[in-house]
Amino acid sequence: MAKLYFYYSAMNAGKTTTLLQSAHNYRERGMRVLILTPALDDRAGRGRVASRIGLESPAEAFAVDDDLLAWVERDVATHGPLHCVLVDEAQFLRKPQVWQLTEVVDRLRTPVLCYGLRTDFRGELFEGSQYLLAWADEMHEIKTICHSGSKATMTVRVDDSGHAVQAGPQVEIGGNERYLSVSRAEFKRIARGEGGVEPAQASLPLR
Numbered sequence: 275m276a277k278l279y280f281y282y283s284a285m286n287a288g289k290t291t292t293l294l295q296s297a298h299n300y301r302e303r304g305m306r307v308l309i310l311t312p313a314l315d316d317r318a319g320r321g322r323v324a325s326r327i328g329l330e331s332p333a334e335a336f337a338v339d340d341d342l343l344a345w346v347e348r349d350v351a352t353h354g355p356l357h358c359v360l361v362d363e364a365q366f367l368r369k370p371q372v373w374q375l376t377e378v379v380d381r382l383r384t385p386v387l388c389y390g391l392r393t394d395f396r397g398e399l400f401e402g403s404q405y406l407l408a409w410a411d412e413m414h415e416i417k418t419i420c421h422s423g424s425k426a427t428m429t430v431r432v433d434d435s436g437h438a439v440q441a442g443p444q445v446e447i448g449g450n451e452r453y454l455s456v457s458r459a460e461f462k463r464i465a466r467g468e469g470g471v472e473p474a475q476a477s478l479p480l481r
Contacts, residue, residue, distance in 0.1 A: 276385045277411035282392040284426045284455035287418035289389040291325040305357035309333040312366040323362045343374040364390030367402030395431035426455035438464045
C-alpha cells in the first residue's frame with residue numbers, strides 16, 4: 275500500500291543523501307522515480323539536488339503555487355508509470371501542496387517520500403513540516419549530533435561571529451556557514467547570548 279512518508283531532522287543530518295540513496299534503490303530495480311525540489315533553493319543549481327558528500331541528481335523544481343498532483347499526473351502521462359515521488363527540502367511545501375501529495379498517494383497509489391527540516395531557527399514549525407507531521411502515514415527522524423555531543427534536534431541561525439540571529443525572515447537559503455544543528459539545551463544557551471558556536475569542522479575529502 276502506498277504511503278506518505280516524512281523524514282525530518284535538524285540541519286546537516288544527511289537528508290538529501292538519504293533521498294538520493296532511496297532514488298538509487300528504486301532505479302537499480304528498474305523503477306522510475308520523480309525527484310521534486312523547491313525552486314527557491316537553488317544552491318545546487320536550479321533543477322538539481324546535491325548532498326554535502328558530493329552525491330547529486332537532476333530534479334524538477336517547483337514553485338510555491340504549483341499543483342503537485344497535477345504535476346505528477348502530467349509526468350505519468352508523458353513518461354509512463356511512476357513508482358515513487360521524492361521531495362527534497364519538504365519544509366518549503368505549502369499546506370495545499372502537502373494535501374496534493376496525499377492525493378498522489380491515495381488516488382494514484384504512488385508512494386511519496388518527503389525529506390526536510392522540522393523547525394526553523396526560532397524553533398517554530400515550517401508550514402510544510404507542520405502539515406506533513408499532521409498528515410503523513412509514517413514519520414522518521416534522521417539523527418545528527420550537536421557540537422556538545424548530544425543529539426541535535428534544533429537548528430540555529432548564526433552571524434559571522436557564531437552568535438545567534440533571532441530576527442529576520444523564516445526562509446533564508448544558506449548552508450553550514452549560516453545554520454548549525456544543536457541540542458535543545460545548546461539552542462537555549464546560544465539564544466540567551468551565552469557565547470557562540472565554533473565554526474564547523476571541515477568536511478573530509480572524498481576518496
